[in-house]
Amino acid sequence: MRPLESPCPFDQWGIDLVGPLPQATGQRKFLIVAVDYFTKWVEAEPLAKISEKEVIKFLWRNIVCRFGIPRAIISDNGTQFSGNKLKEWCKGLAIKQFFTSHLKTRLGTAKGAWVDELPSVLWAYRTTPRTTTGETPFSLSYGTDAVAPAEVGELNWRVKHYDLEANEQGLRMNLDFVEEVRERASVRAAMYKARMAKAYNSRVRPRNFQVGDLVMRKAEASGPIGKLDSKWVGPYKVTEIVGTGAYKLQQMDGTNIPRTWNIANLKKYYS
Numbered sequence: 001m002r003p004l005e006s007p008c009p010f011d012q013w014g015i016d017l018v019g020p021l022p023q024a025t026g027q028r029k030f031l032i033v034a035v036d037y038f039t040k041w042v043e044a045e046p047l048a049k050i051s052e053k054e055v056i057k058f059l060w061r062n063i064v065c066r067f068g069i070p071r072a073i074i075s076d077n078g079t080q081f082s083g084n085k086l087k088e089w090c091k092g093l094a095i096k097q098f099f100t101s102h103l104k105t106r107l108g109t110a111k112g113a114w115v116d117e118l119p120s121v122l123w124a125y126r127t128t129p130r131t132t133t134g135e136t137p138f139s140l141s142y143g144t145d146a147v148a149p150a151e152v153g154e155l156n157w158r159v160k161h162y163d164l165e166a167n168e169q170g171l172r173m174n175l176d177f178v179e180e181v182r183e184r185a186s187v188r189a190a191m192y193k194a195r196m197a198k199a200y201n202s203r204v205r206p207r208n209f210q211v212g213d214l215v216m217r218k219a220e221a222s223g224p225i226g227k228l229d230s231k232w233v234g235p236y237k238v239t240e241i242v243g244t245g246a247y248k249l250q251q252m253d254g255t256n257i258p259r260t261w262n263i264a265n266l267k268k269y270y271s
Helices: 052-067 084-092 111-126 137-142 164-203
Strands: 012-018 030-036 042-047 072-075 096-099 214-218 232-243 246-250 266-268
Touching: 012 052, 030 052, 042 052, 042 111, 052 084, 084 096, 111 137, 214 246
Parallel strands: 012 072, 072 096
Antiparallel strands: 012 030, 030 042, 214 232, 214 266, 232 246
């Protein structure tokens, strides 16, 4: 396991698709999620269908137009992320694409109401300190703490001692110190990731495949998978080792499988 590093806010985003979820209004049953690797700020949007076109629209509206052009986006090998349209779009904006294993999460058991609950879920995530950084995504993004709903109508310290001039001065000071806070968060995140990687590597036996090996790969969840459906498809033949934990595959009839596949989505085939 090698932890991913991001040098500054909004430089590198991880993006993934979640679903199918219980169908909501507008036949929306998928969720596209993007997380900034530095601040842990999260963006998400419900979708009725998942396609390259929808991914590009989401990246433009929610990432580029709000946070600027990122240096890189990281995703799994799903067809929505590895097709030519998205590759050309990223190339036009000088965005690098990297592929890794799945990053799936769930929205609990909210059934069809999950779309209505999404803004509240995002708010809670953005205003909760993350273990990796010790800071909230909101404060690392904007240089100040958000006003929580619990503070509204309460005579807390911030309300009781509010002074317009002092508040403006305080906000300016926060902005002056934001780089220091971000540097501290970056160091803490690096230490946390190093500990997690060490713990993971100490208990996980490395797996490697050689050219010619037969493997199974995880079925892509672009649609509903029944309880009796196989979660693995194949076998496939390993034709090339692209890098650490990345392989190119070929069907048994000799047809090459597009893109590379991460070792996390592969397992040895035993006949």
